[in-house]
Amino acid sequence: MTAEASFPARTRPDQNPWAHIPSELAEHIQPHLQPLAEEMIAEIQSQVREYSRGDGPYATMLRTIVERALQHFVDRIASSGGPPDSEFFQTIGRGEAGEGRSLDPLQSAMRIGGLVAWRRLSENAYDLDTRVIAALGEAVFLHQNEIAKSAAEGYHQARAAVAGEMQRRRRRLLDLMLTDPSAGPEAIADLAAAAHWQVPRTVAAVALDIRHQDTRPPAFPPDVLSDLSRTQPSLIIPDPDGPGRAQLVDRALADCSGVIGPTVPVTEAARSMQLARQILQLVQRGVIEAHGVVRCVDHMSTLILFQDETLLSSLAELRLAPLAHLRNSQQDRLAETLLAWLQSGRNANEVAMRLHVHPQTVRYRLRQLEELFGDQLLDPDLRFELEIVLRARRLQQGSSSPSGAGSGEGHRAVSGEVITFRRY
Structure with a gap:
């Protein structure tokens, strides 16, 4: 891009770089957008592994992003600023989250694209006023930062929505497993698949007592189904007798009172919870002394006595x-x-x-x-x-x-x- 004339710098009281770039410069940049886009795409593909293939969804998305970002940049020069294209790049970020991809490749591509754009603009802006060149450089990186920020916002919004939906599905799964009479294995398997929860061979239910919990709610391993908002806060622990599971559960319950029901098949989780709640009542009454995590299997004779x-x-x-x-x-x-x-x-x-x-x-x-x-x-x-x-x-x-x-x-x-x- 070669400018045939020097444009006087316009000054405004604000420090918006767009205000110091002549709007007429957009007409001189427009014919060079396609070659610039090709150069940016080639540079990104050479440096970012995820975009290295010349076809497929990554390549299609890359071209769309580059061309949209460049055109919007020129439009902002022509209008002496204007808002960033937030909605479009939020949609891109949400799409990345929806596909289960990391945001890192997209952010790397944006940084590389910004450097290439500034390199070409600065090489061909030798006859512009230095204040215009400075404002142009600032605008390039401000534009890149704004679209990267929009993509990140969309990405995290989508991730939060997915996490919230997964949590709701897991709570419904916990409700289903604690239903009496118990649900069948097919119903549990279907909802478990939707909740991304691998159905174990055995489980143990946990009845929690967090009435006097003054600290933040306890954190549990990701494979533990939990719902602390229930009238009777509850957990379901998969494979409770597996290697290291007892120590893991003890650490997770270190700051709250809980009773672990007996290990049972998945379809009998409700029975495990029933016994855990009965033992918890005896703990709360002082019939059973609680020193850390209480396990039903250690107090079955006491439970029989008080049936x-x-x-x-x-x-x-x-x-x-x-x-x-x-x-x-x-x-x-x-x-x-x-x-x-x-x-x-x-x-x-x-x-x-x-x-x-x-x-x-x-x-x-x-x-x-x-x-x-x-x-x-x-x-x-x-x-x-x-x-x-x-x-x-x-x-x-x-x-x-x-x-x-x-x-x-x-x-x-x-x-x-x-x-x-x-x-x-």
Whole structure:
């Protein structure tokens, strides 16, 4: 491009470079756009691997971008500025995101194209005023920066939209898997494919308690299905027994309370969640002590004990009736001794070690128990029932509410009902 005349620089109070470029310069640049476009395309293809092929979608898109960018640049000179072609280049960015490609090749192509354009313009602008040349150079790189910014905006908008849609699909998948009765494997597989979630062989459900979570929500590995917005925040962990998975889960749940249900087939995730929530209720009541992540498999016997607390209370009333007339402190000492005796194979010395008391004290208490319970202690079935209610009693005492302290009773709310356990 050769300008046949020098154009006086126009000055405006703003520092917009377009204001200092003569609009007539557009007429001199226009005939040279096609050769310039070809040179820019060739340079980009030689330096950016993704555009190195002379055909295909990348090459077609490259030509469209280069020609559109050059024409819009000339149009902006003719109009002494004007807004950048934001919508077009946002669309280009969204297209890159939609195809799953990185934005790096496009941004590299734009930088290379800008350098080539400025090189050719500066070589042929020797008879222009220096202030015009400076403004022209600034306009070239401002134009390149604006279209690169627009492409990036479109790209990130599309990525955010895709991520949001994937998250919604994964939440629907989690809902489907936690439905009772459970969904069939075909329905799970179809929604999993739409959510880009690989269906594992086994899963474990996690019931979370984040009521007192003051920090930001915990971050989980990308293959974990999560929904913290539910009334009962929930997770589904794929392949929970795989190598390193236990440590990974422990780290993810380090800052919140959670109970991991048993490992089950994918179609039984709802059952795993049901058991996890039941254990979580016992944790919240203090029946089960929580030290880090709680796993259902470590507390199944406790869960069995508390499946029907009304029945458990009735059994305790029946089997511990011999203690009912004693003072609370006597009840506690004898119940503790009897449980230790049953658990230690009825060995008085081991009971003494467990309770940290003198063996003679244990023998004295055992004689009291023999007088109170009589032949019941000789019956294996009755001893089994005694151990059940004594284990439950010990757990209940650890979770007694302040309202029951000193009253001889501990009150527990279960499924909206208040169940009363008498102390014996």
